Amino acid sequence: MTWMTSRWVQWGIACIAVGLIILGVAKSFPKSPVNLDKASQLPVLHGGREKPLGAVALNALMVINGHQEVTVKGKRIDAMTWFFDMVAFPEKANEYPVFRVYHPDIHAMLGRTLEDGKYLSFNQFVPHLIKIDQEYAKISKIDRNDRSAYQRALAQLYSQLRMYAQLQQSVSMGKGVVSLEDIGRFETLSQFGHALVEEGGVASLTNDELEQVGQLVSQFKTLQQLDADALLRIVPSPQGWISFQAGVLQSLSSHRIHPVAFGYASLVQDYRKGDGVAFSLHLEAITKQVSPISPRISLEYWMTKYPFFYASMIVYVIVALGILVAWIKYDALIPWMYRLTGVTFFVHTFGLAARIYIQGRPPVTNLYSSSVFVGWAAVLICVVLERYFKNSIQLLIAAIMGFVTLIIAHHLSFQGDTLEMMQAVLDSNFWLSTHVITITLGYSAVFVLGFLGHIYLFKSIFTKTFTQDDESSLYRLMMGVAAFALLLSTIGTILGGIWADQSWGRFWGWDPKENGALLIVLWLAIIFHARLAGMVKGRGVAVMAVFANIVTAFSWFGVNMLGVGLHSYGFMDSMFQWLIAFVMIELIVIWIGLAPKRMWRSQL
Amino acid sequence: MKFLSSLRLTVICLTFLMALVFFTTLAQVNVGVLEAKRQYFSGFFVWKSVFGVTIPVFPSGIVIGWVLFVNLIAAHFTRFKWGVDKVGIWLIHSGLIVLLIGSACTYYLADETQMVLPEGQSATYSESQQRLEVALIKEVGDTHQVISIPYEVLKLNKPLSVPQAGIVVIPRVMYANSQLLTLPPDGTIAGLMGIARQLQVREIDVFKKDNFRNISSVYLEVLDDHRPKGVYLLSNGIEVSQALALESGNWWISLRAFRDYNPYVMTLKDFRHDVYPGTQIPKNFSSQVVVTDSKTGQSFESIIYMNHPLRHQGKTYYQASFSDNSTTSILQVVHNPSWIFPYLASVLMGVGLIVQFGLHIVKARRKKS
Numbered sequence: 001m002t003w004m005t006s007r008w009v010q011w012g013i014a015c016i017a018v019g020l021i022i023l024g025v026a027k028s029f030p031k032s033p034v035n036l037d038k039a040s041q042l043p044v045l046h047g048g049r050e051k052p053l054g055a056v057a058l059n060a061l062m063v064i065n066g067h068q069e070v071t072v073k074g075k076r077i078d079a080m081t082w083f084f085d086m087v088a089f090p091e092k093a094n095e096y097p098v099f100r101v102y103h104p105d106i107h108a109m110l111g112r113t114l115e116d117g118k119y120l121s122f123n124q125f126v127p128h129l130i131k132i133d134q135e136y137a138k139i140s141k142i143d144r145n146d147r148s149a150y151q152r153a154l155a156q157l158y159s160q161l162r163m164y165a166q167l168q169q170s171v172s173m174g175k176g177v178v179s180l181e182d183i184g185r186f187e188t189l190s191q192f193g194h195a196l197v198e199e200g201g202v203a204s205l206t207n208d209e210l211e212q213v214g215q216l217v218s219q220f221k222t223l224q225q226l227d228a229d230a231l232l233r234i235v236p237s238p239q240g241w242i243s244f245q246a247g248v249l250q251s252l253s254s255h256r257i258h259p260v261a262f263g264y265a266s267l268v269q270d271y272r273k274g275d276g277v278a279f280s281l282h283l284e285a286i287t288k289q290v291s292p293i294s295p296r297i298s299l300e301y302w303m304t305k306y307p308f309f310y311a312s313m314i315v316y317v318i319v320a321l322g323i324l325v326a327w328i329k330y331d332a333l334i335p336w337m338y339r340l341t342g343v344t345f346f347v348h349t350f351g352l353a354a355r356i357y358i359q360g361r362p363p364v365t366n367l368y369s370s371s372v373f374v375g376w377a378a379v380l381i382c383v384v385l386e387r388y389f390k391n392s393i394q395l396l397i398a399a400i401m402g403f404v405t406l407i408i409a410h411h412l413s414f415q416g417d418t419l420e421m422m423q424a425v426l427d428s429n430f431w432l433s434t435h436v437i438t439i440t441l442g443y444s445a446v447f448v449l450g451f452l453g454h455i456y457l458f459k460s461i462f463t464k465t466f467t468q469d470d471e472s473s474l475y476r477l478m479m480g481v482a483a484f485a486l487l488l489s490t491i492g493t494i495l496g497g498i499w500a501d502q503s504w505g506r507f508w509g510w511d512p513k514e515n516g517a518l519l520i521v522l523w524l525a526i527i528f529h530a531r532l533a534g535m536v537k538g539r540g541v542a543v544m545a546v547f548a549n550i551v552t553a554f555s556w557f558g559v560n561m562l563g564v565g566l567h568s569y570g571f572m573d574s575m576f577q578w579l580i581a582f583v584m585i586e587l588i589v590i591w592i593g594l595a596p597k598r599m600w601r602s603q604l
Numbered sequence: 605m606k607f608l609s610s611l612r613l614t615v616i617c618l619t620f621l622m623a624l625v626f627f628t629t630l631a632q633v634n635v636g637v638l639e640a641k642r643q644y645f646s647g648f649f650v651w652k653s654v655f656g657v658t659i660p661v662f663p664s665g666i667v668i669g670w671v672l673f674v675n676l677i678a679a680h681f682t683r684f685k686w687g688v689d690k691v692g693i694w695l696i697h698s699g700l701i702v703l704l705i706g707s708a709c710t711y712y713l714a715d716e717t718q719m720v721l722p723e724g725q726s727a728t729y730s731e732s733q734q735r736l737e738v739a740l741i742k743e744v745g746d747t748h749q750v751i752s753i754p755y756e757v758l759k760l761n762k763p764l765s766v767p768q769a770g771i772v773v774i775p776r777v778m779y780a781n782s783q784l785l786t787l788p789p790d791g792t793i794a795g796l797m798g799i800a801r802q803l804q805v806r807e808i809d810v811f812k813k814d815n816f817r818n819i820s821s822v823y824l825e826v827l828d829d830h831r832p833k834g835v836y837l838l839s840n841g842i843e844v845s846q847a848l849a850l851e852s853g854n855w856w857i858s859l860r861a862f863r864d865y866n867p868y869v870m871t872l873k874d875f876r877h878d879v880y881p882g883t884q885i886p887k888n889f890s891s892q893v894v895v896t897d898s899k900t901g902q903s904f905e906s907i908i909y910m911n912h913p914l915r916h917q918g919k920t921y922y923q924a925s926f927s928d929n930s931t932t933s934i935l936q937v938v939h940n941p942s943w944i945f946p947y948l949a950s951v952l953m954g955v956g957l958i959v960q961f962g963l964h965i966v967k968a969r970r971k972k973s
Contacts, residue, residue: 424886491953498946505938507707515628522618530611559629562632
């Protein structure tokens with residue numbers, strides 16, 4: 001089986017394997033008469049930027065439901081189907097148990113308990129909407145950080161219910177599902193109104209005509225209200241994107257309802273009738289109107305359909321397990337794992353590059369993207385080190401870092417759009433690409449250092465084969481990575497200070513995030529000085545390196561969770577518990593690392 | 605001396621500093637940044653209440669900072685060795701010294717105030733967010749004579765002479781934070797004058813969060829040419845000035861935010877607050893201002909927006925906030941003569957780190973080959 005050791009064969013098989021995994025996790029649409037895949041590519045404006053409709057539906061479902069699909073009576077419904085059901089079959093969709101509610105007090109408010117199930121349908125909230133509204137009015141006056149777990153949960157529920165209602169009204173004229181007759185009638189009414197104005201007044205109107213004027217006015221008011229409340233803008237106009245309702249209202253000024261608004265109303269009707277042919281025709285007509293579709297939107301559609309990061313995460317797990325197996329038994333697996341990591345790193349890089357292109361921003365703009373980037377940079381550092389040291393330790397660290405950061409990112413993505421627009425103060429590509437990138441690279445380097453510390457401790461305490469040479473090479477590697485981490489963290493912190501001086505007039509403001517960065521710098525400086533003072537040697541540096549993991553985790557995630565109590569619900573809150581668990585584990589590792597030398601299995 | 609310059613001391617200090625930074629961060633859950641800084645970085649010790657007794661538990665940040673500074677300087681004289689391979693180390697540590705000097709200068713010299721500018725209006729001064737002043741104002745022709753007494757110099761029952769107005773003032777009761785109630789006075793203080801006759805002051809706990817404003821109040825006894833004039837109630841919770849008829853003329857007295865006057869006038873032409881379409885996410889805030897020199901009358905225009913402050917005559921204006929439905933702009937005004945230090949330090953440390961890391965890599969490669 002010599003062909004199996006051929007480099008090119010290994011690369012080829014690794015590529016095919018990763019490709020298959022990507023295809024395996026790709027989003028698929030149910031076999032239905034209507035082409036939802038095509039509809040998910042329609043560009044819309046949401047959250048201040050253009051994106052494909054499919055991404056909006058998926059994000060909304062993830063935020064409300066915590067999953068990418070909703071399970072209704074054992075059947076899985078994808079986000080696009082859910083969205084169209086919501087608009088075209090509200091009577092059906094409002095019964096879907098989409099809202100995930102954790103807090104027992106909210107269940108109590110609805111006259112039920114958590115044991116009855118944590119998923120609720122919109123209809124289950126309907127009798128309580130006024131109460132939820134009143135509760136929220138009270139909570140909204142309380143500072144975000146001073147809210148209790150229940151108050152946070154209720155505020156979150158309120159915004160989810162609001163988003164649901166807004167999405168449902170994306171293609172609506174106010175009452176029930178929009179029909180073509182409604183649209184046609186409004187067009188006729190507005191033409192009638194026009195004629196009236198041109199004739200010069202309302203002096204002598206018949207009762208019938210008066211009633212028409214009344215209808216026009218009331219429909220106008222409803223549409224205006226819906227327009228003001230619209231979350232999605234789906235109709236292109238010379239002044240930028242406008243809502244469906246604004247597109248309908250256009251008939252007041254131009255005698256004609258905007259063709260895209262008309263197209264969407266038709267889509268909804270076709271969907272309701274299950275008429276795939278008409279659906280495709282109307283889709284085609286809309287697509288023509290909104291063309292040319294920017295390549296950014298197409299790319300985002302592909303990113304939504306093929307979750308590259310999710311696929312990478314799976315491969316990193318396989319690599320980590322593969323290396324462990326290789327260490328125990330099958331040495332021959334190592335080169336395979338190396339190739340697999342290489343290909344996955346390429347996919348990871350592609351995903352990152354796609355995000356940069358779609359957003360037109362440097363790679364790190366929020367917690368989600370920092371997670372993706374920390375993992376990416378850690379894998380890069382490890383792969384480079386692996387080329388020099390060729391001992392597969394770095395490969396294992398790469399796989400673990402890749403997996404952990406991507407699973408964190410995966411969970412963070414349920415908080416909303418990960419490509420959100422930047423707040424004014426952060427709107428500076430220069431500082432985002434210098435300060436933020438160096439700091440984040442620093443995180444990656446420290447984590448690599450921390451895991452090297454783990455390996456050092458593990459090998460020296462639990463294995464017999466750890467020689468003096470291994471020890472000194474691993475020790476040198478740790479110091480090199482520590483120096484790199486100190487370089488990046490210090491420069492990153494200083495750049496942060498300069499940014500702060502530029503935008504607020506103070507170099508240092510004791511902001512928690514700044515302090516977190518400083519903690520990393522201080523701890524790395526302590527490692528170097530303690531070593532120089534002879535206070536620690538190899539093992540001490542390894543233990544301190546493990547502690548550096550805690551410091552970095554605190555400064556990366558911990559400071560964002562200040563004020564979050566232990567007994568809380570929701571995502572950031574469960575993140576907090578994971579952080580505590582991580583700190584605990586690292587403390588145990590440190591404790592084991594401090595075991596007296598006579599208990600070590602290696603003969604150092 | 606040996607201990608003072610030792611690495612061991614460095615490690616201890618850095619560890620202490622790390623703990624202090626960590627606790628300053630945690631403290632911000634409950635108190636504001638200023639209070640957290642005060643608790644952990646000012647004075648000689650960090651004080652904590654243990655079983656009801658307040659005891660020093662930790663050296664303060666300032667103390668650690670000074671010890672580190674002395675340690676670093678001493679190390680330069682005793683331990684540090686010259687050499688080409690040490691250039692990076694030297695640069696990093698001299699950068700650190702510059703940084704420490706710079707932060708000390710900023711601590712003592714820098715001042716932050718705010719300028720609140722409604723659209724179309726002008727201001728010649730900015731106001732402090734923390735400091736207060738007792739202002740005495742007299743009309744002289746069509747201008748004003750203003751006497752400012754910084755609130756910090758007032759000490760309970762300590763007479764303070766104000767020669768420009770020919771008076772002596774004695775604070776009789778002082779409240780760091782208070783509530784003003786529209787009730788007749790309870791009669792514990794005699795000789796009340798002005799608004800003091802209609803109000804009662806109730807002491808409340810000092811707010812420790814940044815966004816809550818403390819209402820300081822003081823009962824101030826005024827002696828006009830050594831004759832008792834009465835006791836006035838001054839408070840930054842009282843919006844109006846009170847009349848004070850003295851031998852030296854008719855004055856108005858009030859307690860207000862400390863004002864920092866400029867030799868120029870700043871006028872807000874336009875304030876913009878844009879959001880991304882269909883959202884509430886702010887896209888940008890900007891203030892279009894005109895600065896006119898009070899003496900020469902020369903003026904220029906400038907736009908202040910996020911990450912683009914205006915630097916003028918030693919002061920820097922930043923877009924900080926806004927109010928009144930985006931028609932009033934709030935500018936942060938920073939006067940920091942030592943602002944250059946961190947930049948210098950950054951260059952020194954940055955270059956030092958890169959040099960040292962570069963040498964490290966070169967050495968490692970040489971060893972390998």
